[in-house]
Amino acid sequence: MTPASLDAFLHAIPKVELHCHLFGTVRHATFSELNRRAGSPLAQDEIEGFYTRGEKPVGVLRVLRALDAQLVRSPDDLHRLTYEYLQDAASHNVRYAEFFWNPTGTVHASGIPYRAAQEAIVRAIHDAQRDWRITGRLIAAIDREASPEAAVEMVDWVLANRREEEVIGIGIDYREVDRPPELFIEAYQRARRAGLKTTAHAGEFGMPWTNVRTALDLLQVDRIDHGYTVVDQPDFARECADRGVLFTVVPTNSYYLRTLAPERWAMDHPIRRMPGLGLRIHPNTDDPTLHKVTPTQAWAMMVRDFGFGLSDLRGFMRNGLDGAWIDDDRRRAWHAQWGAEFDQLRERHLPDPSSSSSGT
Template sequence: MTDAALPPLTLETMLRQMPKVELHCHLFGTVRHQTFRQLNARAGAPLADAEIDGFYTRGEKPVGVLRVLRALDAQLVRSAGDLYQITREYLEDAAAHQVRHAEFSWNPTGTVHGSGIPYAMAQGAIVRAIQDAQQEFGITGRLIAAIDREASPQAAVEMVEWVKAHRCDEVVGIGIDYREVDRPPELFARAYAEARRAGLRTTAHAGEFGMPWTNVRTAIELLQVDRIDHGYTVVDQPDFARECAARGVVFTVVPTNSYYLRTLPPERWALDHPIRRMPGLGLRIHPNTDDPTLHKVTPTQAWLMMVRDFGFGLDDLRGFMLNGLDGAWIDDTLRQAWRSAWRAEFDALRARLPQPLPSDDPPHRALP
């Protein structure tokens, strides 16, 4: 059947079928609801069902989410097999939305000190799941060992030492996660320096939760990260944002999560969200799920929000797709091959959309 004879697609179907990378996703934010209940049962049910159910309920503001998330390390994840199951299920779910390559974060400090699973055993289980998922679902997975910014700078250095002692191809770099409030990036400069010396790639959550734009500058200039997770408050300093644009820094943004989304009035959040303004400053952005089951979002829905809520058009989305490939920690030969193939796939899918498409109007980000 020729392309011309193929049935038309809805926008959502097109976005589901388009090839994707995912660069900003936290392993413990991907746990399926039923799996969470299973882990709780295996651990002797330390959490009430209502607490677990609340983890999967999104209101105007999440309540108790971090406490339940921490319970995974502190009470529920008790074996390497648990980590294997969570990882394999995440990659299966992502592959169902045509995520071809996923770089996802895991917090080793919590696992080792909370769950009591030795680092080598935990990493080995996650890596086995990555390898099995590639064979079963055709998705490549890479692990980012994330610093727990709520722990000490010494714990961050310890974590980097674990990664260095157990190097493997599937563990490509380090990041930093959990709440940015009162935990500026400079606290972890030594850990990042050690990681860079070891040849690890680096990213960092910065400019989220309404934290100052200077945290983004610190992450780029002091920690020397390869990309930025979130980074929204960089729009508060347009001159520096343009410097980031000139450097080609990729910002892995999350349509469902930020300080802004949870504080702006419901009728204004999409209009006033910094994601709308970032491309207008020349910034290279790429949409991600962050914590898909926690946020009740899929990779397809994250991309759909970029059109439906933020007003971007299909040319924008095509560019965001390529930004993701440029920001991914993959071999340059593979990157170039994917860029060529994915452009062709995107264009073929786009040609099957009915015309005209409202999303092809000038995006709202151009509004003052």
């Protein structure tokens, strides 16, 4: 298997994206344009740092927060960001994308009312489906750096402006440090009672595996975003495997790039160990422009960095379909169609039978 043939194959396979943040998808040109329009509150080196992979020269969270506080000013801005993200994802054959948006920042920092913001994003979802044949679905994300009361407020906005087809659930993002899942139990209870799907970032930033347990058992989420520290407790990992929990993992997660030695990063990363514990994983971009990664590259890292083979990738694709918040008829149809397409693309791009053996 040559690098070019592998890349062509991974570009062509059908994909779902289940873990991506809208503000982490902003194109470089769009970010610069929004900054100029606002009078350049961010220095050029701050913007360039946002698009630098590895050790960031400036605080990434400051730049992300600047989008809410200074750059995004109208519903049309949100429409643009959403449409551009879905166009970029579709160019890598992502056919279905569930992506996060932080309404608390939009309402309280950008000053855009929730209904107007949501309608702009939903309009972009429809426009992208028409133009690029990609299905987009929105997950309203709790800002875990805000208060638990703000989380409840956010869920109430979603419920008062319900768009059941396009706005399908809630999640929680930003820094997990000192903001454990149990702080937000009331918001999750309200969402679940109303029939919203739920997920949570847990076990990221090196935070303990107990946060994963809390998210599953107390918040009762449908899946886990990141979840890497579950490998620190094999008994609990086996329980998660038995329960069929899906972990939406991110090969470019920056915590392990910062904390593991460069020569050991790929060997010691928890993603490499998770399937061996029986855990169901699915690779995602998280923040594609921030992490300098495309959906194709995220899948390629699973092979090149973590040693998985094509049969593993086929399983990861199935995991994503099983974990996606779609109806069962669509799930069954996509399982059959995408599995056949995967096999056909493998024959076309990687005809050597030895290339299909597992790398685990």
